[in-house]
Amino acid sequence: MTRPKLILGSGSPRRAELLGQLGLVADDVRPPDVDETPAKGELPLTYCRRIAEAKAAAMDVASDEIVLCADTTVALGRRILGKPEDAAQAAEFLLALSGRRHRVITSVVVRNAGRTWARDVVTTVKFKRLSDPELNTYLVSDDWRGKAGAYAIQGPAGAFVTWLQGSYTAVVGLPVAETANLLVAAGYPIYGERT
Numbered sequence: 001m002t003r004p005k006l007i008l009g010s011g012s013p014r015r016a017e018l019l020g021q022l023g024l025v026a027d028d029v030r031p032p033d034v035d036e037t038p039a040k041g042e043l044p045l046t047y048c049r050r051i052a053e054a055k056a057a058a059m060d061v062a063s064d065e066i067v068l069c070a071d072t073t074v075a076l077g078r079r080i081l082g083k084p085e086d087a088a089q090a091a092e093f094l095l096a097l098s099g100r101r102h103r104v105i106t107s108v109v110v111r112n113a114g115r116t117w118a119r120d121v122v123t124t125v126k127f128k129r130l131s132d133p134e135l136n137t138y139l140v141s142d143d144w145r146g147k148a149g150a151y152a153i154q155g156p157a158g159a160f161v162t163w164l165q166g167s168y169t170a171v172v173g174l175p176v177a178e179t180a181n182l183l184v185a186a187g188y189p190i191y192g193e194r195t
């Protein structure tokens with residue numbers, strides 16, 4: 001049987017890089033376009049899975065293709081901290097995270113033309129109490145732009161994380177262990193013949 005084509009349904013360069021950790025290069029990259037507005041009162045886990053599924057559902061999948069989509073959501077209690085609109089909102093998010101634990105949820109959805117496999121990975125992250133210079137230097141760096149919760153653990157904000165329980169790669173954007181399992185379940189040969 002010939003190997004299916006692997007389609008990365010994500011515009012995130014980090015997800016492509018994390019796939020590379022599994023020795024995989026997507027045959028095609030097709031960033032999905034979905035409305036990421038949370039529903040009123042929607043809980044973070046429900047939201048994250050819904051968006052990841054919406055991304056996968058928005059893709060056209062040929063019979064010889066396997067598609068991989070994901071969504072990463074930062075949750076402070078029941079509150080979803082999305083991508084900040086400006087520096088003031090980034091500051092608000094970072095101050096809310098300062099000195100506390102929060103959850104980072106990444107939902108991964110793999111699908112072929114007929115079936116879907118999904119997994120939610122929840123990681124708890126603790127931030128140190130941020131000083132004014134720490135906060136201001138990070139805000140000036142612009143690293144928070146386009147990042148859920150206004151930070152990226154793989155950048156300078158990694159220095160804010162004093163403790164983590166779960167999957168580091170899930171916080172970055174794609175949990176490699178769980179993604180490997182989903183791809184194997186979907187019949188994609190990660191560990192066997194690749195021809």
Ligand SMILES: Cc1cn([C@H]2C[C@H](O)[C@@H](COP(=O)(O)OP(=O)(O)OP(=O)(O)O)O2)c(=O)[nH]c1=O
Binds near residue numbers: 011
């Ligand atoms: C918490 C955290 C978020 N992020 C980023 C990853 C994502 O850009 C963003 C979550 O947004 P997503 O909507 O999951 O992904 P995306 O918009 O980058 O790409 P696509 O929808 O095409 O797959 O937050 C990090 O890079 N590191 C982190 O530690």
